[in-house]
Amino acid sequence: MIEIDNVSKLFGAGDSAFRALDRVSVNIRENEFFTLLGPSGCGKTTLLRMIAGFEGPTSGQILLDGQDLSDKPPYRRPVNTVFQSYALFPHMSVAENVGFGLNMLGRSKSEVAATVTEMLKLVRMTDLADRKTSEISGGQQQRVALARALAPRPKVLLLDEPLSALDFKLRKEMQLELKRLQSDTGITFVFVTHDQEEALTMSDRIAVMSAGRIRQIGGPREIYDQPADRFVADFIGDTNFLPAEMIARTGDSAQLRLAQGVEVTARAGQIDKTSGTVTLAIRPEHARLVAPDAGQLTGVLDEIVYFGTDTHYHILLDGFGTRFVLRLQNTPDEMRMMQQGDRVGVALAASAGQVLKD
Amino acid sequence: MSPIRTRAALLAPAMVILLFAAAGPLVIVLIYSFLTPGDYGGVIWDFSTDAWFGVLAERDFFTEELSWADAHLMVFWRSIKLSLMTAFLSLIIGFPTAYFIATRPRGSRDVWMLLIMIPFWTNLLIRTFAIMELIRNEGTINTVLIAMGLVTQPVQMLYTEFSLLVGMTYVYLPLMILPIYASMERIDFSLVEAGYDLYATRWQVLRRVIFPLVKPGVVAGSILVFVPCLGAYVTPRVLGGGKQLMLGNLIELQFGQLRNWPLGAALSLTLLVIVMVALIFYVRAAGNEESAHG
Numbered sequence: 001m002i003e004i005d006n007v008s009k010l011f012g013a014g015d016s017a018f019r020a021l022d023r024v025s026v027n028i029r030e031n032e033f034f035t036l037l038g039p040s041g042c043g044k045t046t047l048l049r050m051i052a053g054f055e056g057p058t059s060g061q062i063l064l065d066g067q068d069l070s071d072k073p074p075y076r077r078p079v080n081t082v083f084q085s086y087a088l089f090p091h092m093s094v095a096e097n098v099g100f101g102l103n104m105l106g107r108s109k110s111e112v113a114a115t116v117t118e119m120l121k122l123v124r125m126t127d128l129a130d131r132k133t134s135e136i137s138g139g140q141q142q143r144v145a146l147a148r149a150l151a152p153r154p155k156v157l158l159l160d161e162p163l164s165a166l167d168f169k170l171r172k173e174m175q176l177e178l179k180r181l182q183s184d185t186g187i188t189f190v191f192v193t194h195d196q197e198e199a200l201t202m203s204d205r206i207a208v209m210s211a212g213r214i215r216q217i218g219g220p221r222e223i224y225d226q227p228a229d230r231f232v233a234d235f236i237g238d239t240n241f242l243p244a245e246m247i248a249r250t251g252d253s254a255q256l257r258l259a260q261g262v263e264v265t266a267r268a269g270q271i272d273k274t275s276g277t278v279t280l281a282i283r284p285e286h287a288r289l290v291a292p293d294a295g296q297l298t299g300v301l302d303e304i305v306y307f308g309t310d311t312h313y314h315i316l317l318d319g320f321g322t323r324f325v326l327r328l329q330n331t332p333d334e335m336r337m338m339q340q341g342d343r344v345g346v347a348l349a350a351s352a353g354q355v356l357k358d
Numbered sequence: 359m360s361p362i363r364t365r366a367a368l369l370a371p372a373m374v375i376l377l378f379a380a381a382g383p384l385v386i387v388l389i390y391s392f393l394t395p396g397d398y399g400g401v402i403w404d405f406s407t408d409a410w411f412g413v414l415a416e417r418d419f420f421t422e423e424l425s426w427a428d429a430h431l432m433v434f435w436r437s438i439k440l441s442l443m444t445a446f447l448s449l450i451i452g453f454p455t456a457y458f459i460a461t462r463p464r465g466s467r468d469v470w471m472l473l474i475m476i477p478f479w480t481n482l483l484i485r486t487f488a489i490m491e492l493i494r495n496e497g498t499i500n501t502v503l504i505a506m507g508l509v510t511q512p513v514q515m516l517y518t519e520f521s522l523l524v525g526m527t528y529v530y531l532p533l534m535i536l537p538i539y540a541s542m543e544r545i546d547f548s549l550v551e552a553g554y555d556l557y558a559t560r561w562q563v564l565r566r567v568i569f570p571l572v573k574p575g576v577v578a579g580s581i582l583v584f585v586p587c588l589g590a591y592v593t594p595r596v597l598g599g600g601k602q603l604m605l606g607n608l609i610e611l612q613f614g615q616l617r618n619w620p621l622g623a624a625l626s627l628t629l630l631v632i633v634m635v636a637l638i639f640y641v642r643a644a645g646n647e648e649s650a651h652g
Contacts, residue, residue: 052555074555075556076557081551081552083552084548085546087548090549091570091571104556152556
């Protein structure tokens, strides 16, 4: 549906030019909740603004349904945006804001009125239709911004970190709400965020970006379980990185030797090496805390951090010089009588790890 | 000191100035307008309504026949017309200028504003004579036009209403740019992007998004230009050359050559009334449109 073909964007000129996007290619499919995820300054917002038409690519092109968008100004693109600051028109009422796009498209008064009513109902804002936008709360402004962008029935809805200004509870609510709106309307959503949890919860597919490049594209599970490289593994969730020696490889399965002489099996992932030094990535929840002689690895308990739903155990592994973080869910009937300084063992789940490019 | 006393103390200097420099003279002017003119200026303390009568009407010296004071009406009309035109012309020129400056990078905006303000800080007479030098028959513009062969005779620009319009627009333009710029600068630019995003063309964004948001600035600027134009004195004096009188010059004439202080006082108060009526009318009109927008 949206084809982003080898797009680069430079700000400034000459040697001091900043490369915001570097040969980015991605296809966004029809009726998909697609997320651009990355730290600030990674180029995700620039890419979004290019789809909207606020910026032009320095090279490469963007196609919508096979049509080149290059020479189309924002007001000729069937694409609408929910801005980070919402950008609601302060001199108009809620209903006037929602109807603005349709009015600009020259729709009839009755059609505008009907669609505005329908949209306000969709985002549950019917009661506040006549309010000024300054008289409603942040969460309500968010809903109005959504209704305003959805009212003209765009082919694509762009969302630029729309939830970042909301408090935790409201954000959780809106995440589900957005997901519902997307499946109800069948419109393709392109969502920009730096919050990995948000991306994992809502997206059909995620593109992880860093320094103007796309590092990995895939479903939430794929991104989380099989990160393509160290950046993705580090950015999405928590990860333990252990230096390892590859001793054998058969297909997707790699045999590794770790510092303590322990041998483990892990997924080879996208790495094409068959031997040499590699990095093994292990998620904190893919290991168990056991008695010192019952696991593959041993170490000393350095810190215990309580998180409510679970507890994080920081372990100084023998012979590694690195910390290993292990996450265990708290259960009501269990009291773990561990203390700082205790010697412990770590049992890795079978083929839990992923080998990364180094 | 109690809060009330503190507030009174803070207010006192302004109140003293207003009392002695505004309210006091105004009362004197009001009293003078009901007295009889002295032969060599000044007033004789005899009550008379002749001055107020004389604002709009005149009595034939021999036949005692009444007629409209055409000369005065002409000056009223010219003052109002030229002030409105000046305000409008300043808006046409000032709005794009303010938009240009407000959309520059933050650092260079101050430089642009400084360039706008420098002429404003220059003495009014000097600026007016500079305009005169440009548009007089032997001035720069006519010299160039003749040298280029576009005209054979110099174009008469000085001492016309045109010269007053040009001069006053030039003089008061900063007063239009400043408030428009101030409200334009506060606009969140993502609102403009939202407008484009929602299918509004450039013109529609200007009309439906930008203009409503800077309207307070436009109203303020229009008032700031219109009001001093109504009472302008120096510019019409220099560029009108005594042929194109405006209200300010007419008033000066009564206190000077014509030695009719009561009429001058009555004309001054008439000017004040015109300004007040115009302001009330304008603010009402602007306010109504505001509430019609919801």
